[in-house]
Amino acid sequence: MSAKRQQLILNAFALFYEKGVHAVGINEVLAVSGIAKKTLYTHFASKEELVCAVLEYRNAAYLRWLEQRLDAANEGVAKVDALFDALDDWFHDREEVLFPFHGCFFMNVSGEYGDPECAIHQQCAKHKVDVEAIVLRAVKTLDLSEQACAELAAMLCLLKDGAISKARVQGDKTAAASAKKVARQLV
Amino acid sequence: MSAKRQQLILNAFALFYEKGVHAVGINEVLAVSGIAKKTLYTHFASKEELVCAVLEYRNAAYLRWLEQRLDAANEGVAKVDALFDALDDWFHDREEVLFPFHGCFFMNVSGEYGDPECAIHQQCAKHKVDVEAIVLRAVKTLDLSEQACAELAAMLCLLKDGAISKARVQGDKTAAASAKKVARQLV
DNA sequence: ACACAAGTAGACAAGTCGGTCTACTTCATA
DNA sequence: TATGAAGTAGACCGACTTGTCTACTTGTGT
Numbered sequence: 001m002s003a004k005r006q007q008l009i010l011n012a013f014a015l016f017y018e019k020g021v022h023a024v025g026i027n028e029v030l031a032v033s034g035i036a037k038k039t040l041y042t043h044f045a046s047k048e049e050l051v052c053a054v055l056e057y058r059n060a061a062y063l064r065w066l067e068q069r070l071d072a073a074n075e076g077v078a079k080v081d082a083l084f085d086a087l088d089d090w091f092h093d094r095e096e097v098l099f100p101f102h103g104c105f106f107m108n109v110s111g112e113y114g115d116p117e118c119a120i121h122q123q124c125a126k127h128k129v130d131v132e133a134i135v136l137r138a139v140k141t142l143d144l145s146e147q148a149c150a151e152l153a154a155m156l157c158l159l160k161d162g163a164i165s166k167a168r169v170q171g172d173k174t175a176a177a178s179a180k181k182v183a184r185q186l187v
Numbered sequence: 188m189s190a191k192r193q194q195l196i197l198n199a200f201a202l203f204y205e206k207g208v209h210a211v212g213i214n215e216v217l218a219v220s221g222i223a224k225k226t227l228y229t230h231f232a233s234k235e236e237l238v239c240a241v242l243e244y245r246n247a248a249y250l251r252w253l254e255q256r257l258d259a260a261n262e263g264v265a266k267v268d269a270l271f272d273a274l275d276d277w278f279h280d281r282e283e284v285l286f287p288f289h290g291c292f293f294m295n296v297s298g299e300y301g302d303p304e305c306a307i308h309q310q311c312a313k314h315k316v317d318v319e320a321i322v323l324r325a326v327k328t329l330d331l332s333e334q335a336c337a338e339l340a341a342m343l344c345l346l347k348d349g350a351i352s353k354a355r356v357q358g359d360k361t362a363a364a365s366a367k368k369v370a371r372q373l374v
Numbered sequence: 375a376c377a378c379a380a381g382t383a384g385a386c387a388a389g390t391c392g393g394t395c396t397a398c399t400t401c402a403t404a
Numbered sequence: 405t406a407t408g409a410a411g412t413a414g415a416c417c418g419a420c421t422t423g424t425c426t427a428c429t430t431g432t433g434t
Contacts, residue, residue, distance in 0.1 A: 002382050004381080021300040022209035025421060037423080047422065108298030108357045112207040114289055125357045155369045158362070162349030169297045170312045175345070182342045185373060191411080213392060223412050225391080234392065 005043045007072075013054045017102050021051055021112050029121055048120070051109075055123045056100055058105050059130065067134055075141035077187055083135065083156060084180035089161060090171040103168030105162065132157045142187065152186065159183055192230045192240075194220055200241045202288050208238055208299050236305070237298075245292050245318065252284055254274045254321055262328035270322065270343060271367035277361040290355030291348065299319055300306060319344045330374065339373065346370055 003078040011033040015024045026047055030037055044050040066086065089095050100168030113120045136153035139186070144152065163179040166172050202211040213234055217224055222251040253273065260269030261318040262312045276282050289295070293311040323340035331339065350366040353359050 021211065021303045022207065023299065023301075026423080027421085037384080038425080039381060041423070042380075102301055103298065104352075107352055107356060108295065111290065111295030111298045112210065114206045114210075116358050120262055121356075128353070128357050151368075154365060158349035158353060158366055158369065160349070161352040162345035162347070165291075165294055165348040165352055166315070166345060169294060169308075170315050171303050178341060179345055181338075182345065182369075182373065186369065212390070214390085224414080225395080226411060228393070229410075 004035055004039055008035060008050065009053050009057045012050055013058055013105075014099055015106070016051070016054060017058075017099060017105050021109055028049075051120060052123060053069065055106070055109065055120065057108070059123070059127045060099060062127070063130055063134060063136055065095065066131065070134065070138040073138075077142065079138040079141055080156065080183050080187055081139065081180065083160065084163075084176050084183060087160060087179070088173075088176035091167045091176055094175075101167065101173075104164045107161070107165065107168075128157070128161075131160075140146055155186060190224055191222055195227055196235065196240050196244045199237055200245055200292075201286055203241060204245075204292050204295070208296055213237075219361065237306070238307060239310060240292070241321070242296065242314070243308065245296060246314045248284060248322060249314070250317055252282065253318065257321065257325040260325075263331065266325040266328055267343065267370050267374055268367065270325065270347065271350075271363050271370060274347060274366070275360075275363035278354045278363055287309060288354065288360075291351045294348070294352065294355075315344070315348075318347075322347075342373060343370055 008029065012024075012029045015029060015032065026037070027041065029050075030040060039106075040050070042066055044053065055144050069086040070082055086095075090098055091101050093100050106127045110121050110124040113124075132153055135156055136149060139149045139153045139156070142149065142152070150173060159179040159182055163175040166175040195216065199216045201210075202216060202219065209347055211226070214225065216237075217227060227237070231240065256273040257266055257269055260266050273282075278284055280287050284302050293314045297308050297311040300311075302308060303312075322343055323336060326336045326340045326343070327334065328338070346366040346369055350362040351363040
């Protein structure tokens with residue numbers, strides 16, 4: 001049944017996100033989920049495969065959330081504001097779908113899997129590309145050239161990740177507001 | 188002898204930085220260092236204490252490097268350029284003292300130690316405060332009000348950490364140059 | 375009604391983890 | 405010269421790791 005699989009992914013994500021992947025054992029995931037070990041290993045060949053599935057899940061959930069937030073905003077500069085307002089809500093745990101804030105899951109995981117060639121690290125890199133694509137789409141509603149849009153999107157992502165990192169490491173939840181100020185100056 | 192201690196810290200840092208703290212066991216550190224386990228435990232009460240010492244070492248080395256790079260630049264906007272030029276050299280492994288680039292060690296480690304109350308996480312937060320203080324000192328050579336200096340320093344740090352994160356996760360070593368462009372627009 | 379897939383609990387294997395300890399060797403200095 | 409600190413190698417401990425496997429139970433579709 002796919003329900004068990006989904007449950008495992010969800011519980012694994014919550015634990016991995018809070019404590020780090022290496023710090024959480026399979027047994028802990030199973031205990032929290034109330035699922036037998038054999039069931040896990042019928043759905044996933046290894047812990048690494050579970051980690052990949054978790055990354056995939058989080059990527060989809062995060063993109064869906066971000067897309068929705070940006071779509072809801074008016075076209076033009078309001079899209080830029082919407083990006084950082086969304087971050088602000090995330091940092092302040094006002095978005096249940098994203099789970100309690102512990103920074104960017106993909107930054108955290110790629111820190112644990114040093115080798116840039118490995119599948120896990122590359123999934124993290126892909127997430128950042130996906131996010132930038134969504135930001136780019138929003139930015140294209142501004143009255144700018146193709147090239148200017150691409151550059152602006154890249155810069156906004158730079159600010160976004162800086163803010164996420166600051167909110168995570170220093171616990172400074174106002175980082176989104178600061179980044180918003182900078183973004184305003186840029187557009 | 189303090190030489191063994193220093194050797195342990197150095198080798199441990201190289202391994203932790205490359206592979207992550209949880210992914211590296213005490214035994215691996217010892218094997219690489221050619222040092223007996225007992226010696227390690229005469230210098231450090233536990234692995235956690237070793238991790239703390241490693242964080243302390245890296246913080247000092249990084250601050251020294253950054254301070255020197257910023258001091259060497261002319262006063263004024265050149266200081267801002269110097270910051271991102273320094274990052275660019277780091278990303279491209281042109282700074283041996285910083286070891287091969289694997290992102291910000293403190294971001295990586297704080298991702299592995301989720302609890303923001305624990306000593307390790309707080310040491311990571313302190314590093315970011317220390318860095319911002321150095322950036323602030325450099326920014327103060329610009330002709331700006333106290334408040335404007337503080338805000339600019341915070342924004343530059345946001346950009347800096349965004350660039351580090353991008354260079355790390357996506358392997359995009361040009362991130363420093365992009366961040367420099369944004370910074371130029373801000374000053 | 376019955377077969378079969380999917381679930382359960384949990385013992386077990388093989389290995390690694392952090393950490394302790396014994397027994398021995400250097401080596402500097404009082 | 406003798407003592408004690410600091411080093412060595414590595415056996416050992418208990419706990420934990422991922423992953424396999426057995427034996428049993430549940431539930432659904434034909």
